[in-house]
Structures are given as C-alpha cells and as structure tokens.
Amino acid sequence: MKKIISARDALIDKAQTLLVSVTGDDGAPDMGTSPFIRDEAGDFFIYTSQLSAHVRALIAGNQTRFMLIADERASQNIWARVRLKFTAHSTVIERGSTPFNEMADKMAPAFGPTMALIRQFSDFHMVKITPIKGVIVTGFASAYEVTGPHFDVGAQLTKS
C-alpha cells in the first residue's frame, strides 16, 4: 500500500498534463491533452480551446474520464506506466470572473509565456475538474481503487 501511495504522489507531482476522454454527440469517444494546475483542495484546472471537438464535448457536459500517466521513458518497463484514471465533476469558470482571473494568474508561471498570449483568446475556456473516483494502475495485477480529489487509495481490484 505504501508503494502505491508513493507511486501516486510521484505521478501527481511530476505530471504537467492531463488526458481527457469524452463521449462525443455521435457516441464516439474522443480525447485530448491539456496542461493543468492543481489547487490544495485537489481540483484540477485546465485552459483549453473549443477549436478541438473533445473540448466542445467537455464544455457541453458530455460524459468524461480523465487520466494522468507517467511518461514512457520514466517507466521501468512499458507494461508498468503508472496511471491514474478517474471520473470527475467538471465546471466551466466564467471568463472575467474573479476566480477566472485569479486562476489565470496562477497558471501563468506554470504554463509559460504562451499563457500571456492565449489568456485573451475567447475560444479558450477554463475548466475546473473535481475528481470523484477511479483507479490507479502500477503494473500487472496492481490496480487499486481511489476516491476523492486526493485519490485516497482503497481496495485492490482484480478487475477494473
């Protein structure tokens, strides 16, 4: 269990981007990637353009699943890429609101000079993602359920 917790913490600490999977209006799955920052409550914040279909579906409130995954090169072997997959509650933060401006300020150092450029682009939306539950996988026969925004580790799963 200690090993799982430490794998979880290392993954969250290192990951800079989140994978987003979403069901499109036609029922087909779509996905994409977004840089994120995370606050102390465990919420993830992304800033992403609706020019991508998966973002339009996310904003429309379609069903989603998210994943953090360790780089291939950071993994001991290709079967053991540590990954954290979770369902979440997503809400769009209104452009120009106080929370929007505060979070955009926080994103600036993490997201690089690009953020100053895209901050004014109205095709970009800020989305708050509150994790509900999911699974952490660290290799064969090593899958554990996780719950809540801090991914508390629960029972080992034989099937996920």
Next chain:
Amino acid sequence: MKKIISARDALIDKAQTLLVSVTGDDGAPDMGTSPFIRDEAGDFFIYTSQLSAHVRALIAGNQTRFMLIADERASQNIWARVRLKFTAHSTVIERGSTPFNEMADKMAPAFGPTMALIRQFSDFHMVKITPIKGVIVTGFASAYEVTGPHFDVGAQLTKS
C-alpha cells in the same frame, strides 16, 4: 509540411505504447494504454487483458479512438506534445491461429520477458488495429488531417 511529416515519423518511431479510448456500454468514455508493435502495412498490434473494462469494450466492438503522444519530457513545451489521434478498424486475432503465433513471436523481443509469461494467459487478447483517419497536432494552430495506415498528411485544420 516537411516539419509535420518529420514530427509524425519521430513520434511513431519513438512511441512504444498506444492510448485507447472507447465508449463503454453505459455511454461513458473509458481509456487505457497498451504496448504495441506495428507491421509494414501500418497496422498496430496490441496484446491486452480483458480484466480492464476498456479492453472488454474494445473487444465487444464498441466505438474507439486511438492516440500516440510524445512524452512530456520529450516535448519542447507542455503545449506542444506531438500527438496523433485516429479512428481505426479493430479485429481480434484468434488465439492459437497462425497469425496469432507469428505475431506473439514478434512481440516477444519488443515487449520484454513479460511476454513469455502472459502469452498463455487467456484473459489476454491480440487486437489488430488498422488506422483509418485522424489528426496530427504539433502545437497551437498546427493540426493537420492524416489518412490511412501510414498517416498521410493532408490539409491543415483550423478546427478539429
């Protein structure tokens, strides 16, 4: 265009795992990762366990989308992770058939010692994935359509 083709080739050359996104029976999206090998025709082959829900959905023929994505650390900045997202035709290769055995032999060196162990596990399935079409993204305002199993680069997209 030359830059896009060279980004595409570098990504395919380096990537060892494929991301699988699939619509579950409940309409919710699910996803996972699998090591792959690719043949000269451009088909991808994965060997993956039905103990994961996304694999059961993939095998059941639910709608899928696949993605290759460059490691975070291999990317110049977090907004420019090169990724190739595509639809495909997936078929399960029957366990014990000649194509199954030939492909399992080819997987052995690429997938490491683990392959010898899991080769006999009947919860694992070999799936052939033939790309149809998709998009390559190399950064902001740099998305191009790709078609066919060799991801021939086509028109630049303003929206994807």
